[in-house]
Amino acid sequence: MKRIYTLEDVCIGCHLCEVACITEHSASKDPIKAFLHEPLRSISRCTVEEWDGGVVSLSTTCRHCDEPACLQACISGAIQKNDNGVVRIDTEQCVGCWSCVMACPYGAVQRNLVKKKANKCDLCPDRETPACVDACPNRALVYKEGSQK
Amino acid sequence: MNYVIIGNSVAAVGAIRGIRNIDQKGNITVISREKHAAYGRPLISYLLGGLVTEKRMGYLPDDFYEKHRVNLLLGSEAVGVDSGKKVVRLSSGDSIPFDKLLIATGGDPFVPPIEGIAGKEKVFTFTTWDDAAKLKGIAYDIERVVVIGGGLIGLKAAEGLHLLGKKITIVELADRILSAAFDRPAGRVVAKKMKANGIDVITEDTVVRVEGEGAAITGVTLKSGDFIPCDTVIVAIGVRPAASFLKGSKVVVNRGIVVDDRMETTVKGIFAAGDVVEARDFFSGEKNPMPIWPDAYIQGDIAGARMAGGKKTYSGGLAMNSIELFKVPTISMGITNPVKPEEYEILTYQDLENYHYRKIILQGNLLAGAVLVGAVDRAGIFAGLIREKIDVTTFKDQLLATDFGFIHLTREIRDALFAPNGKAA
Numbered sequence A: 001m002k003r004i005y006t007l008e009d010v011c012i013g014c015h016l017c018e019v020a021c022i023t024e025h026s027a028s029k030d031p032i033k034a035f036l037h038e039p040l041r042s043i044s045r046c047t048v049e050e051w052d053g054g055v056v057s058l059s060t061t062c063r064h065c066d067e068p069a070c071l072q073a074c075i076s077g078a079i080q081k082n083d084n085g086v087v088r089i090d091t092e093q094c095v096g097c098w099s100c101v102m103a104c105p106y107g108a109v110q111r112n113l114v115k116k117k118a119n120k121c122d123l124c125p126d127r128e129t130p131a132c133v134d135a136c137p138n139r140a141l142v143y144k145e146g147s148q149k
Numbered sequence B: 001m002n003y004v005i006i007g008n009s010v011a012a013v014g015a016i017r018g019i020r021n022i023d024q025k026g027n028i029t030v031i032s033r034e035k036h037a038a039y040g041r042p043l044i045s046y047l048l049g050g051l052v053t054e055k056r057m058g059y060l061p062d063d064f065y066e067k068h069r070v071n072l073l074l075g076s077e078a079v080g081v082d083s084g085k086k087v088v089r090l091s092s093g094d095s096i097p098f099d100k101l102l103i104a105t106g107g108d109p110f111v112p113p114i115e116g117i118a119g120k121e122k123v124f125t126f127t128t129w130d131d132a133a134k135l136k137g138i139a140y141d142i143e144r145v146v147v148i149g150g151g152l153i154g155l156k157a158a159e160g161l162h163l164l165g166k167k168i169t170i171v172e173l174a175d176r177i178l179s180a181a182f183d184r185p186a187g188r189v190v191a192k193k194m195k196a197n198g199i200d201v202i203t204e205d206t207v208v209r210v211e212g213e214g215a216a217i218t219g220v221t222l223k224s225g226d227f228i229p230c231d232t233v234i235v236a237i238g239v240r241p242a243a244s245f246l247k248g249s250k251v252v253v254n255r256g257i258v259v260d261d262r263m264e265t266t267v268k269g270i271f272a273a274g275d276v277v278e279a280r281d282f283f284s285g286e287k288n289p290m291p292i293w294p295d296a297y298i299q300g301d302i303a304g305a306r307m308a309g310g311k312k313t314y315s316g317g318l319a320m321n322s323i324e325l326f327k328v329p330t331i332s333m334g335i336t337n338p339v340k341p342e343e344y345e346i347l348t349y350q351d352l353e354n355y356h357y358r359k360i361i362l363q364g365n366l367l368a369g370a371v372l373v374g375a376v377d378r379a380g381i382f383a384g385l386i387r388e389k390i391d392v393t394t395f396k397d398q399l400l401a402t403d404f405g406f407i408h409l410t411r412e413i414r415d416a417l418f419a420p421n422g423k424a425a
């Protein structure tokens, strides 16, 4: 399956992937509206980590694991892996117990505290290429066929 | 090939998927004494408290059993296993033949013979959908509840009843609630929050007598002599492996059904997984029960793979719990309370006023456990460090930071995790 890979050497820590992710998962899909006018604003499913004042940075995201620890831990069945290998959370079914946050070794599940639901990368079902990958000005995110490990 | 699975909860589901990954042809029969298809057992407190509807209790996509070609026998109880003739006997009198058997029957709640408890009407345990439905059905007739046991199930029952506006007292024998998962400070933080919400927590005491004439309860008397008025008692002191039907078979049961790293019992061809087993502990290597949802799934998956001839092996049970009580999220994992603290290095940060606490337990260069109260984001990274036995020496100082992440690990680890094919862009 296609996965998102991160090339930290060319990550400049601009956080545009996070902005693109929030926008893509907003109601309006418009960055200004999403940030200013949506009280239940979505949260980013990728996380840019920085250290040493930004000298080192990388954007981390879900690996769509072959054997997802999040799915094994999910007490409600909200997390399922579809036939294409994509691991998604059904937020209607999610009860916000954070078992997936506890289990995911990639730290790839976020807590949406406003909605009390877990969020994670869904590889943007409405797009060809995930929004974060398209948004990265330095091509530090690559979307291609590949294995988890 | 006839695969038979007794029990139809998370361990069984892990096994069904595990079998079907390898064998699409064999027959799978699942026997469950409950009348529901697999449901989120931990959701029963949400159901009781009105946080989820019955519709949301189902654990699986609607087409799961059909898609995995499972012959599901609901409402039927296994009463015996003949390992020589390879049949499971049902209470209906039927016999189900098997080539490979999985026992995934979980635990049965244990009710001790407390004086005065026999014959009382409003005494409940809290481990099934039906238990929750029963309590919900008579909720109008409940005012004050004593919950015996301050473990996970007791607290969950208390939370559900509290959401219905009931007055609750929890009585716990240990010096803190959730003693299995929490250390003292974490237990105190949560107890403080519960008290602030009107739930009484009594520790280091126990119920010695249930009071009241006939079937009605008027209260309970504690060992300390105190009397607590109540009309309902929930018994949540623990579960025992639901394995009594194995009596007379050659399957060895200690504190659980004894299994090896393939989840095979002492009888070849008979496997067991989930709350009903005692399997190898990740740290000590000794066998003990690990009654948590994720572990039941993992064990079921391994059992299923092995039953179908696959090669998966158990890497050992790792305790982990994510428990949110009154908006204070907590995640604990691994060794949280070392019996011999001198063999560990313990790092802590606490701000009890703000319900914030963090504890990291190290053994040599390895992470052995973590307790996170308040800030729990990305806790799974710790689980990964424990499981993969990563040397934490170079980033030890960062482990207490709430923004701890991969950036603090080595470049090799980051690349292996997020860019496994290097620059193959």
Ligand SMILES: Cc1cc2nc3c(=O)[nH]c(=O)nc-3n(C[C@H](O)[C@H](O)[C@H](O)COP(=O)(O)OP(=O)(O)OC[C@H]3O[C@@H](n4cnc5c(N)ncnc54)[C@H](O)[C@@H]3O)c2cc1C
Binding pocket: A075, A097, B006, B007, B008, B009, B010, B011, B012, B031, B032, B033, B034, B041, B042, B043, B044, B045, B076, B077, B078, B079, B104, B105, B106, B107, B126, B127, B128, B152, B153, B156, B157, B242, B245, B273, B274, B275, B276, B291, B292, B293, B294, B296, B320, B321, B322
């Ligand atoms: C209220 C509550 C809250 C919980 N919360 C959490 C949580 O937040 N996180 C967590 O990790 N864990 C939690 N747990 C524990 C978790 O539910 C268990 O670890 C998990 O359900 C174990 O799964 P299992 O498949 O081993 O067995 P179980 O879920 O116990 O299912 C076993 C099934 O087998 C059936 N059965 C038993 N004997 C027979 C027989 N002879 N014939 C036919 N069928 C039989 C039983 O009726 C049952 O349906 C909670 C438990 C409870 C009760």
Ligand code: SF4
Binding pocket: A061, A062, A063, A064, A065, A068, A069, A070, A071, A087, A103, A104, A105, A106, A107, A108, A109, A120
């Ligand atoms: S959320 Fe974590 S465990 Fe789940 S599929 Fe993604 S990386 Fe794997």
Ligand code: SF4
Binding pocket: A073, A074, A075, A076, A077, A078, A079, A089, A093, A094, A095, A096, A097, A098, A099, A100, A101, A117, A118
């Ligand atoms: S928070 Fe939601 S998705 Fe995560 S384990 Fe709990 S129910 Fe499942």
